Amino acid sequence: MSLIDIIYGIFFDPVPTLRYLAREKPLLSGLLVYLVVFVFNLIINRGLTTLDSEIAGFIPDGNFIWIFAGLGVILSFFILALIAGLLSLLSEIFYQRGNASGLLVCLSFAIIPGVLGPPLQYGATLLGVSWLGIIFSLIAVIWVLVLQVLSLREALEVQTGQAILLFILPGLFVVLLLLGLIFIVAKTMPPFPG
Amino acid sequence: MRKGLAVGLILVFLIIMGVLSVRVVNKPDNAASLKGSAVVGVIEINGVLGGEATSLLTGSSADSSRIMKSIRTAAKRPDIKAVVIRINSPGGTAVAAQEIGIELDKLRKTGKPVVTSMGDVCASGGYWIACSSDYIIANGTTLTGSIGAIMETTNLQGLYDKLGIRQEVFKSGEHKDIGSSSREITPQEREILQAVVSDSYTQFLDQVKRGRNGKINLKEIEDIADGRVFTGETALQIGLVDSLGNYYDAIKQAQVMAKIPEESRIEVINAEKLWDSLILGTRASRLLPTQNLWQLKY
Numbered sequence: 261m262s263l264i265d266i267i268y269g270i271f272f273d274p275v276p277t278l279r280y281l282a283r284e285k286p287l288l289s290g291l292l293v294y295l296v297v298f299v300f301n302l303i304i305n306r307g308l309t310t311l312d313s314e315i316a317g318f319i320p321d322g323n324f325i326w327i328f329a330g331l332g333v334i335l336s337f338f339i340l341a342l343i344a345g346l347l348s349l350l351s352e353i354f355y356q357r358g359n360a361s362g363l364l365v366c367l368s369f370a371i372i373p374g375v376l377g378p379p380l381q382y383g384a385t386l387l388g389v390s391w392l393g394i395i396f397s398l399i400a401v402i403w404v405l406v407l408q409v410l411s412l413r414e415a416l417e418v419q420t421g422q423a424i425l426l427f428i429l430p431g432l433f434v435v436l437l438l439l440g441l442i443f444i445v446a447k448t449m450p451p452f453p454g
Numbered sequence: 455m456r457k458g459l460a461v462g463l464i465l466v467f468l469i470i471m472g473v474l475s476v477r478v479v480n481k482p483d484n485a486a487s488l489k490g491s492a493v494v495g496v497i498e499i500n501g502v503l504g505g506e507a508t509s510l511l512t513g514s515s516a517d518s519s520r521i522m523k524s525i526r527t528a529a530k531r532p533d534i535k536a537v538v539i540r541i542n543s544p545g546g547t548a549v550a551a552q553e554i555g556i557e558l559d560k561l562r563k564t565g566k567p568v569v570t571s572m573g574d575v576c577a578s579g580g581y582w583i584a585c586s587s588d589y590i591i592a593n594g595t596t597l598t599g600s601i602g603a604i605m606e607t608t609n610l611q612g613l614y615d616k617l618g619i620r621q622e623v624f625k626s627g628e629h630k631d632i633g634s635s636s637r638e639i640t641p642q643e644r645e646i647l648q649a650v651v652s653d654s655y656t657q658f659l660d661q662v663k664r665g666r667n668g669k670i671n672l673k674e675i676e677d678i679a680d681g682r683v684f685t686g687e688t689a690l691q692i693g694l695v696d697s698l699g700n701y702y703d704a705i706k707q708a709q710v711m712a713k714i715p716e717e718s719r720i721e722v723i724n725a726e727k728l729w730d731s732l733i734l735g736t737r738a739s740r741l742l743p744t745q746n747l748w749q750l751k752y
Contacts, residue, residue: 264457264458264461265457267461267464268457268460268461271460271464272460300468300472303472303475303476304471304472304475306475307474307475307476307477308475375468376464376468379467379468379471379472379475382471382474382475383471386474
């Protein structure tokens, strides 16, 4: 499959495409696509902030933003790898199936529809229908989330329900941890006088 | 073929949006023109007025060159229909106030209304600048006024004597070392420097007379122009300001004067950038005196 085939496949025929990506693992092109989408969205979002800002002067200086952006790119790669590794590990623990590098490639490509959200929102803002832009962005986010679950399913060869569970497990763990911490703090805190 | 066309169309759309976005990011005024909205430009003048700040060590938070540049930006940009000058300054060097005032006068000639919003303090040189606006709004407790000029020198002769320091001066003319800190000032020198201060003071009176024309007459200005400060409320009674209100009242006044809708964008043209504030935090000028030994100040 060429890169054009993969991009087309992610949009219009995701399941076989993700299955192919999980098997073939074109890591370099996956990370490149991820980088392009990330940087592109960054530029569009920056323009959107400027366009939509009531008080434009309060937007931090351009150069400074780009320093943050550079750090953001590096951090996002790190997080992407971390998530792929963590989910693959969880899958190995629960379902005895792991494919970290395949999952990493699938997750990299799964972000592609996300490239449509900010530009559509930008266009809608220009046309004075910001609300429509927000809906477009939401649709793009949901689309990416669905593709991420499909990535899990295809890369780790699990059932859809298992993939969903794996997908929400880290978030669920964090929420439970926070609730537990709040509970412990509330229990150990001395009562207020009176 | 079909796949290539679909991906190509998506790419073309993304490229168009990317180009539009980069245009806005590189030049924020494009944002307003793209959206077709009017902008109220805000120029902040905070701190002691000073000349050009070219290095981190001598930087001033209200250097005239940067403020003038912002005023010129406001004059050039077609999307900016009105300007609010937010002043929080006790004054500073006479030239800095004068330069900013001149630039504001040029801005007003373009037909864009200029409204001054006074913060905690808008005195002396700060008030000079305010006089170059069409409308002045002060808060009730703003400190304003302080119309006058001042020049200070420090005679360090006694200290130098104690330390055994003697300054050797080679001068081309009698008054070349006027205001020297190493000796007592002569009566003739006192006369010369007083004349400079008086001339500068007269210029200040002219500026107030021009700026507050029809609101306060010269006699009334002279009566109060002895350097004293007033609250915003007293200033309103005297005629030094036009009304009482806060920053947003000034924005609204600018919108009314420019006949633009209330929902128009507000843009702080010379907003202190995050990076600037980090640098400012390390400026030695915060710790060391920045003035020369003698300087004409409003």
